[in-house]
Amino acid sequence: MLAWYFAPDNNKLANGDGRPIVVGKIHRVQGKPILCQQGLHGSTKILDALGYAKGSNVYRVEIEGEIICGDDKCVGQHRKYLWGGDAKYVLRHFARRAALSVVKLWDCPALVSNYLLSGDPTLAACAARDAARDADIAARDAARDAACAAWAGAWAAVGARAAWAAAWAAKAARDARDARDARDARDEQNTMLESMIEDAYSMAELV
Numbered sequence: 001m002l003a004w005y006f007a008p009d010n011n012k013l014a015n016g017d018g019r020p021i022v023v024g025k026i027h028r029v030q031g032k033p034i035l036c037q038q039g040l041h042g043s044t045k046i047l048d049a050l051g052y053a054k055g056s057n058v059y060r061v062e063i064e065g066e067i068i069c070g071d072d073k074c075v076g077q078h079r080k081y082l083w084g085g086d087a088k089y090v091l092r093h094f095a096r097r098a099a100l101s102v103v104k105l106w107d108c109p110a111l112v113s114n115y116l117l118s119g120d121p122t123l124a125a126c127a128a129r130d131a132a133r134d135a136d137i138a139a140r141d142a143a144r145d146a147a148c149a150a151w152a153g154a155w156a157a158v159g160a161r162a163a164w165a166a167a168w169a170a171k172a173a174r175d176a177r178d179a180r181d182a183r184d185a186r187d188e189q190n191t192m193l194e195s196m197i198e199d200a201y202s203m204a205e206l207v
Contacts, residue, residue, distance in 0.1 A: 003042030003074060004194075005061045005081075006053035014054070021059065026080040033068050033075040040079035046197065047190040048072035056091055058197060058206075059084030085206030087197055094193050 013019045019027060033039030042061050043049035049058075052073065061084075065077030200206050 001044070001063050001067060001074065001076075003044055003061050003063050004046040004049035005042045005059045005079070006049055007055055007057040007059060007084075009055035009057070011055075011057050021057070021081055023059075023081050023083055026078055028065075028078050030077075033066055033077055035068055035070050035073070035075050039068075039075035039077060041073050041075045042079065043073045045072070045190050046194045047186065050193070056086055056088035057084065058087045060201075083201055083206075085201070087200065087206055090196050090200045090205070094196055097192065098189060 007021050008014050011021050013021065013027065021027075027040055029039055031038060035041075040063065041052075042063050043052070046058070060082045062080040062082060063074060063076035063078065064080070067074055067076040069075075197206075
């Protein structure tokens with residue numbers, strides 16, 4: 001089955017395994033796969049995979065052998081790495097786009113809006129300060145907190161922080177919608193991120 005997988009920043013298997021991840025390579029494990037405990041994992045939706053990300057290295061993978069699936073991920077005995085690379089810049093862009101989809105629902109600081117629209121790195125530090133201030137003021141409002149986290153996270157530095165920022169931005173976009181539209185909103189975010197990653201790969205922008 002085809003799936004998405006985010007690798008750690010060191011691009012090696014976690015939990016003491018340490019094997020390097022290389023495009024074209026197949027990793028194998030022995031024994032019966034068990035979700036969250038034993039085996040090689042992946043998610044059919046990239047947004048689900050992003051929720052487990054510990055870094056910004058993303059791979060399109062094929063999971064084989066005995067496979068067990070849960071709500072948002074699957075685990076198997078073999079995982080082949082078809083293509084991929086470091087997507088931190090794509091994740092930053094996605095974080096900004098996801099944040100922009102909800103920022104109009106609140107009184108967003110003008111500097112934050114300008115950064116989200118332009119991506120100008122010279123605005124990042126001041127925008128982060130304004131977003132953090134607003135998050136503190138709105139600490140009792142869970143939805144507002146999620147949006148502010150998306151704003152502040154949209155210019156995350158590198159690696160795991162970029163993945164974290166994108167996940168928060170997607171969550172804010174989803175949570176800000178009416179509950180009846182939550183599934184559609186999530187599917188929209190998932191389609192957008194998959195397209196952005198695939199386009200970046202086709203243009204050799206994953207490194």
